[in-house]
Amino acid sequence: MSTNRIDIGELGHSLGYLLRIAQVRAYDQFFDVLGEYGLRPGEFSVLWTIHQNPGARHGVLAETLCIKLAHMTKTVRRLEERGLVVRSIPDEDRRAVVLSLSAEGEAFISEHGQLFFGSATYLRHDLSASEEKELVRLLRRFSGLSG
Amino acid sequence: MSTNRIDIGELGHSLGYLLRIAQVRAYDQFFDVLGEYGLRPGEFSVLWTIHQNPGARHGVLAETLCIKLAHMTKTVRRLEERGLVVRSIPDEDRRAVVLSLSAEGEAFISEHGQLFFGSATYLRHDLSASEEKELVRLLRRFSGLSG
DNA sequence: TATTGTTATACTCTATAACTATA
DNA sequence: TATAGTTATAGAGTATAACAATA
Numbered sequence: 001m002s003t004n005r006i007d008i009g010e011l012g013h014s015l016g017y018l019l020r021i022a023q024v025r026a027y028d029q030f031f032d033v034l035g036e037y038g039l040r041p042g043e044f045s046v047l048w049t050i051h052q053n054p055g056a057r058h059g060v061l062a063e064t065l066c067i068k069l070a071h072m073t074k075t076v077r078r079l080e081e082r083g084l085v086v087r088s089i090p091d092e093d094r095r096a097v098v099l100s101l102s103a104e105g106e107a108f109i110s111e112h113g114q115l116f117f118g119s120a121t122y123l124r125h126d127l128s129a130s131e132e133k134e135l136v137r138l139l140r141r142f143s144g145l146s147g
Numbered sequence: 148m149s150t151n152r153i154d155i156g157e158l159g160h161s162l163g164y165l166l167r168i169a170q171v172r173a174y175d176q177f178f179d180v181l182g183e184y185g186l187r188p189g190e191f192s193v194l195w196t197i198h199q200n201p202g203a204r205h206g207v208l209a210e211t212l213c214i215k216l217a218h219m220t221k222t223v224r225r226l227e228e229r230g231l232v233v234r235s236i237p238d239e240d241r242r243a244v245v246l247s248l249s250a251e252g253e254a255f256i257s258e259h260g261q262l263f264f265g266s267a268t269y270l271r272h273d274l275s276a277s278e279e280k281e282l283v284r285l286l287r288r289f290s291g292l293s294g
Numbered sequence: 295t296a297t298t299g300t301t302a303t304a305c306t307c308t309a310t311a312a313c314t315a316t317a
Numbered sequence: 318t319a320t321a322g323t324t325a326t327a328g329a330g331t332a333t334a335a336c337a338a339t340a
Contacts, residue, residue, distance in 0.1 A: 008195070010264040011192055011195055015282065019166065019286065021213070023166045023170040024166055041163060041164075043166060052155065055154050068308080068309065070324080070325095071309085095316045095322070097322070117160075119160050125291075126290070138158075138274065140159070205299065216300085221300095243297095243298060243339095
């Protein structure tokens with residue numbers, strides 16, 4: 001393959017392009033470090049949120065995480081097959097499904113939660129601690145998650 | 148649907164999750180503003196880069212934009228069918244494909260380039276100009292695009 | 295024999311709509 | 318009749334491998 005260098009100009013400083021590049025990079029690093037556990041990023045987010053909100057309902061969880069109900073069904077199904085999540089039907093509304101972690105699911109969170117959120121995160125980059133904090137703040141503001 | 152509020156905890160401050168949210172948001176806004184032209188974000192990036200580097204080769208373009216060759220073939224094919232890009236086979240290496248914009252492609256860039264990079268970008272957010280600049284800097288550093 | 299690009303195939307992610315069960 | 322969730326289907330995005338043409 002030719003090694004001619006070419007120039008992407010303003011594209012390399014456009015927010016849309018950079019968000020895409022950064023997200024793909026984060027995704028790749030997730031699988032490098034956590035692929036061995038067989039969980040995908042979205043599955044971990046769901047697992048974590050059930051841990052934070054035991055007894056949460058299927059639909060509320062989907063709404064909070066901006067996941068379509070149909071997709072949530074498949075995600076939870078996988079977590080259930082893996083023995084990490086327990087589904088149950090409450091007597092007060094037998095259409096609903098409420099979710100909680102199995103003992104194994106809680107153990108998974110205790111053991112690997114630090115890899116997602118802690119100082120030993122799966123993300124590798126050259127940002128200082130204060131730069132990372134600022135990046136988090138700016139992304140939250142960009143996405144309308146904070147004033 | 149129940150309106151019970153639930154809490155995502157540290158997830159809402161984790162870089163991986165926020166990059167995903169921000170990227171989905173940017174993607175949605177792209178289609179809100181530019182969907183009418185029938186181009187996807189990746190197609191615009193390719194169009195722009197050919198504009199910046201007329202005569203660039205298929206493979207070099209793929210390598211620069213981190214797009215697999217097989218995917219680049221389909222992307223360029225769509226741009227060609229739309230009449231924006233011209234493919235040609237150079238005599239000095241008849242395996243290669245070199246790309247350039249048609250007059251219509253150049254017109255598209257002149258007309259809509261500002262929507263991607265200019266002050267009238269398709270991206271809507273509450274960041275100040277200096278915050279946006281800092282976000283660009285941090286994302287470039289995160290992705291290893293700058294020292 | 296190596297390189298450039300194309301085609302074929304498949305898998306993930308996500309969106310929509312039809313469907314079942316319950317309220 | 319409305320709501321909660323499930324299933325079926327389809328489309329975009331991307332990865333791999335087999336392939337054709339040229340070097």
